[in-house]
Amino acid sequence: MLPTDEYYILRLIDEGEHVHQDFKFEISDARKIAKSISAFSNTEGGRLLVGVKDNGKIAGVRSEEEIYMIEAAAKMYCTPEVNISNKIFKVQGKDILEVTIEESKNKPVYAIDMNNKAWAYVRIKDENILADTVFLNRWKYNKQDEKVIVTYSDREKHLLSILEKYGELTLNKCSKLSNIPRITTSRLLADFIRFGLVEQIFREHTFFFKLKEDTTP
Structure with a gap:
């Protein structure tokens, strides 16, 4: 029988990517992940599973810096700041990071791009879409x-x-x-x-x- 943590994550992965869930193989750019945080917080909230490939394969979190980048994305590159929670699960001997993002009560939440321009996103099905006027x-x-x-x-x-x-x-x-x-x-x-x-x-x-x-x- 699978350990409770592993069963929990594998069950989530079986759901695939959808309006409340996105897989991230790795976090390499805080500004890019800010788009996902903006989209979830402007819609109904959701979660990121970091260390999971798009096809659902377990890759594992490569570095603790990925956690810091996610926190930077929520606090430095989202306006207003977004409260997130992180939890690490051990799955198939690898660390999987679950990032929970609550729906914002103060919409829109903007993501700041490389040119310091602010853009608001929404989550539609399994995509982050730029919000229109x-x-x-x-x-x-x-x-x-x-x-x-x-x-x-x-x-x-x-x-x-x-x-x-x-x-x-x-x-x-x-x-x-x-x-x-x-x-x-x-x-x-x-x-x-x-x-x-x-x-x-x-x-x-x-x-x-x-x-x-x-x-x-």
């Missing part, structure tokens, strides 16, 4: 405690009717077809998503927007 607007509105009064003017009706007519559309297409400035369209779509009128879909590395089935303009 609609996501940024959604997070901005979620921080507002005051009650929101929904205006349903001709502009809002027009944009909803465009979505009804054409089905799934990108942000740029929504703006072009509705003749509403892109920045305004982004804010309106964030409002629509917030109030359950529209859903955001990620497909073919692109964000699309569509009316929810029970929505009529």
Whole structure:
């Protein structure tokens, strides 16, 4: 019978990579791992299994420096800082590091790149995806405690009717077809998503927007 720790990690590996889990063969760049931390903390939280190859094979953590780089990524290259927890498990004679990342209560969490630019990411299925302006607007509105009064003017009706007519559309297409400035369209779509009128879909590395089935303009 397998030791408890080994059974636990092997069971996680059997799940594969998904919205709450990512495998990392090694940690060689704190800024790169900050992207993963940003994505998990901006979504529903999750874990990194360090020392595991993409195919699930056990490789083991090579150096304690990998732990320091993960901590640096969370504290120095994520803004705001992200609280993470680390635990080492012995599996097949090798050390596997489990990094647990909680969902942030203060979204968005940005990752700082090599040019000191800040980018927010989200976790979709098994990928870390750069958040678009609609996501940024959604997070901005979620921080507002005051009650929101929904205006349903001709502009809002027009944009909803465009979505009804054409089905799934990108942000740029929504703006072009509705003749509403892109920045305004982004804010309106964030409002629509917030109030359950529209859903955001990620497909073919692109964000699309569509009316929810029970929505009529």
